[in-house]
Amino acid sequence: MISEIDIYAGLSSPIHRWDPRLKVISILTLIFSIMLLYDLKLVIASMLFAIILVYISRIPFSFIAGRLKWVFLFVLPFLIILPFTVIGEGSEIAHIGSITLNFRGIESVEFAVMIVIKALTAVMLIFPMIGTSRMDVTIKALEDLHLPNKLVQMLAFTYRYIFVLSNEFMLMERSLTSRGFKRGSNLYTIITLSKAIATLFVMSYEQAERVFYAMRSKGYAGKVTTMHEFTLRPQDWLNAVVVCGFAIFVQVAVWYGTLEGA
Amino acid sequence: MPAIKIQDLDYTYNDGTVALEHVSFEIEKGESVALIGPNGAGKSTLLLHLNGILHSSESRESVKILGESVDPKKIHEMPKKIGIVFQNADDMLFMPLLGDDVAFGPINLGLDKEEVQRRVKDALEMVGLAGYEHRVPHHLSGGEKRRAALATVLSMEPEILAMDEPTANLDPKSKREFIEILRRFKEKGKTLVIITHDVNAIPELAERVIVLDKTVIADGPTRDIFSDTEMLVKIGLDVPVITQLFEILRCFDYPCDVLPLSIEGAVTNLTETMKGGDGHVHLHIHEHTHSGISSARSKYHIHVEKHE
Numbered sequence: 001m002i003s004e005i006d007i008y009a010g011l012s013s014p015i016h017r018w019d020p021r022l023k024v025i026s027i028l029t030l031i032f033s034i035m036l037l038y039d040l041k042l043v044i045a046s047m048l049f050a051i052i053l054v055y056i057s058r059i060p061f062s063f064i065a066g067r068l069k070w071v072f073l074f075v076l077p078f079l080i081i082l083p084f085t086v087i088g089e090g091s092e093i094a095h096i097g098s099i100t101l102n103f104r105g106i107e108s109v110e111f112a113v114m115i116v117i118k119a120l121t122a123v124m125l126i127f128p129m130i131g132t133s134r135m136d137v138t139i140k141a142l143e144d145l146h147l148p149n150k151l152v153q154m155l156a157f158t159y160r161y162i163f164v165l166s167n168e169f170m171l172m173e174r175s176l177t178s179r180g181f182k183r184g185s186n187l188y189t190i191i192t193l194s195k196a197i198a199t200l201f202v203m204s205y206e207q208a209e210r211v212f213y214a215m216r217s218k219g220y221a222g223k224v225t226t227m228h229e230f231t232l233r234p235q236d237w238l239n240a241v242v243v244c245g246f247a248i249f250v251q252v253a254v255w256y257g258t259l260e261g262a
Numbered sequence: 263m264p265a266i267k268i269q270d271l272d273y274t275y276n277d278g279t280v281a282l283e284h285v286s287f288e289i290e291k292g293e294s295v296a297l298i299g300p301n302g303a304g305k306s307t308l309l310l311h312l313n314g315i316l317h318s319s320e321s322r323e324s325v326k327i328l329g330e331s332v333d334p335k336k337i338h339e340m341p342k343k344i345g346i347v348f349q350n351a352d353d354m355l356f357m358p359l360l361g362d363d364v365a366f367g368p369i370n371l372g373l374d375k376e377e378v379q380r381r382v383k384d385a386l387e388m389v390g391l392a393g394y395e396h397r398v399p400h401h402l403s404g405g406e407k408r409r410a411a412l413a414t415v416l417s418m419e420p421e422i423l424a425m426d427e428p429t430a431n432l433d434p435k436s437k438r439e440f441i442e443i444l445r446r447f448k449e450k451g452k453t454l455v456i457i458t459h460d461v462n463a464i465p466e467l468a469e470r471v472i473v474l475d476k477t478v479i480a481d482g483p484t485r486d487i488f489s490d491t492e493m494l495v496k497i498g499l500d501v502p503v504i505t506q507l508f509e510i511l512r513c514f515d516y517p518c519d520v521l522p523l524s525i526e527g528a529v530t531n532l533t534e535t536m537k538g539g540d541g542h543v544h545l546h547i548h549e550h551t552h553s554g555i556s557s558a559r560s561k562y563h564i565h566v567e568k569h570e
Binding site for chain 1: 310313315337338339340341345346348350352353354355356357358359361362365366367369370371375378379398399400414415418
């Protein structure tokens with residue numbers, strides 16, 4: 001059984017072979033750099049770069065698209081609302097009661113499209129960053145990068161127990177089904193599933209207490225340390241130079257564009 | 263110096279439920295003791311007192327491990343002395359990889375990297391999971407998880423091993439393997455405390471039994487405890503199936519003064535009886551046979567009150 005989060009971690013690609021520490025740092029740098037952009041052309045170029053990275057990682061686009069659609073639904077309101085939101089001047093196109101609908105012009109459409117593409121690109125980059133190493137390796141990489149230990153512990157426990165809890169919920173659902181429960185679009189379904197989830201919360205609280213007891217029994221005094229060995233090869237650095245290089249390039253392009261404009 | 267000394271231990275949960283009352287006993291180094299009792303008898307609560315996870319102000323200094331009182335402020339120092347294996351293996355395996363779980367205790371003990379690696383390798387070998395370092399715990403089978411949980415404690419090389427229901431819900435093969443691992447631990451002269459409902463496994467693992475029902479009801483050699491069937495049945499416990507079978511055989515005039523507790527004991531008993539009977543075992547049905555069988559069977563039959 002392979003958990004969904006690790007489903008494509010076993011493929012072989014240059015991104016998979018990349019040292020997880022440099023991979024996390026480089027792609028995070030790229031994500032931050034893209035987030036700072038306010039130029040549609042550069043944002044589109046970044047998205048193309050992200051698509052190339054995904055292509056090299058061999059993670060199927062259909063898998064990524066399936067997850068990106070939820071992000072798209074989340075950012076869709078920007079696309080609809082921003083072109084009609086007026087800060088300053090806008091041309092009035094409709095007047096309904098006390099609400100006036102204004103259009104800010106093609107720049108506002110571009111701005112909205114840019115926000116959506118930035119969001120999609122950032123989420124798309126998460127896949128080659130996290131999905132190309134097993135989660136336990138990524139967690140160890142984060143520990144090696146001196147991420148605060150509490151955060152590493154939270155990630156490690158989430159990864160470890162999310163499966164236990166989802167299994168418990170599956171058992172609960174089976175138990176409900178075997179006693180004649182059918183999911184439907186009604187209040188009864190919502191109430192029943194809410195109660196099941198509430199029970200799951202209580203169970204997870206009790207399990208957390210038992211796990212804490214087990215940790216204390218094994219000498220836990222607040223810090224979790226694991227053993228890991230990562231080695232850096234020239235190829236790892238080269239990959240980092242390419243990805244970080246692009247992140248820097250777009251920022252330099254913005255800076256150069258600003259100078260030109262001035 | 264006893265390995266475990268408990269003197270007048272009381273414990274009441276926050277909701278007012280009394281879990282333990284005036285519990286006192288001593289366990290010597292190298293002894294293997296089974297702790298039995300009905301559900302809710304306080305066995306698991308007692309186990310958590312052995313390394314100070316549970317404690318109460320009124321029972322301070324009640325628990326001594328290897329001559330020293332258990333200090334709740336120094337729980338992190340306890341794993342060197344006593345290792346506790348919890349009932350649910352998922353509670354014990356909390357790291358992303360099994361190797362990390364087994365290394366967790368030794369790292370906390372402050373051991374160097376080479377020593378940690380040696381202990382991880384040895385502990386996994388001991389439980390028959392050599393080479394499982396890079397396996398993800400939630401992908402292991404139930405039996406493997408149970409053995410893995412034991413390895414996470416064995417890697418700390420404790421003097422005392424205390425386990426909560428180690429063989430519960432295991433298939434026969436996994437159960438057999440687990441009992442073998444515990445027997446090897448016992449042969450090394452380590453102290454073993456096992457909470458169990460599996461009365462058939464006790465004769466193989468423990469030479470002494472403590473019966474607990476909030477307080478100590480009985481304490482003695484395994485044979486003596488299992489001879490007191492009335493006491494065991496009264497508090498809802500059982501005796502090994504082999505013992506029950508030989509008690510029935512006695513009704514057929516099978517000569518058996520001391521009832522065997524395990525298969526090994528049964529083989530010895532049968533062999534000796536056959537030697538004395540020219541290679542045969544003679545069984546007879548008499549007038550009293552059926553009444554004897556009924557009386558023996560009714561002894562183990564736990565009566566459940568019927569509600570009208």
